[in-house]
Amino acid sequence: MDIEYNDITTILEEFDDVGKVMFGSTVYGGNPYDILWRFTFDTYFGNVDQIQINASFVGGYNPTATTSTIVDGHTIINPLNRGMLQTVHDKPQVTVTINDIPSRCTGDCSYEWLPSSTPAVTNVTRTSVSPNTTIDITGAGFSPLSENNNVTIGGVACVVTMANDSLIICDVSEVPSGEYSVTVEVNGKGHCKI
CATH class of the missing domain: 2.60.40.10 (Immunoglobulins)
Structure with missing residues (x-):
């Protein structure tokens, strides 16, 4: 096989919707041609669509190429500010904390002081x-x-x-x-x- 992980990284980063690609690791299978490369897509946050691969132009004896998601993308916000759990309402809302962790209220959480x-x-x-x-x-x-x-x-x-x-x-x-x-x-x- 005459392609390396850095070649794939360069090709992927040419697409506008991919962004920065970081090489993770190489795992070899039972023979020298059975290679698994792991990449991290580091620009776009959240759970983005899985990348697709077309191996129809790959030469060799029964070549295959597949993609799989190891970990869905996500964003970590730590600590989570109480203001991030608030929504706009005409009446004041109840703020709930459990063990100093802000929680969210479902349904009607309004209250009125009388x-x-x-x-x-x-x-x-x-x-x-x-x-x-x-x-x-x-x-x-x-x-x-x-x-x-x-x-x-x-x-x-x-x-x-x-x-x-x-x-x-x-x-x-x-x-x-x-x-x-x-x-x-x-x-x-x-x-x-x-």
């Missing part, structure tokens, strides 16, 4: 000190089910003992004196802080 659906804290009062400190939290949008209201004071859990739409009473222990933020999270509605 003050009437969001819990709000207007006042926090300490009502007793012994044996636990009892705290009264007034506001709006709380759940009447105590277990649906999660309260923390400076990161320490305050156990909810009573709740309605506008009042939460909780007990907290082992909080040193000082000024702390109070966070109320209502299941299904979100959280607020004062």
Whole structure:
């Protein structure tokens, strides 16, 4: 055989839609004429059409020439920015991350913030000190089910003992004196802080 891989590389690069061709490796089969060349097409990104070969003008004893794809072309973007997963909408969309990896939402992912659906804290009062400190939290949008209201004071859990739409009473222990933020999270509605 009187053609080498660099001859094929030169011929392929003459075509406008091929671009830069990089030679990968040579694998020899059972005889010196059974040769497999691997090329990488490096200019056009994505999964492009497989190259075709016409061996009808190749001379010799039953010559064959075939092409096959070892790896489909692709583009790697790392890290993937959250903005690349966003689409244009009239309403704000939910951004989802799982283990710090941006994910995409399927279907209708719009949401609308309504003050009437969001819990709000207007006042926090300490009502007793012994044996636990009892705290009264007034506001709006709380759940009447105590277990649906999660309260923390400076990161320490305050156990909810009573709740309605506008009042939460909780007990907290082992909080040193000082000024702390109070966070109320209502299941299904979100959280607020004062």
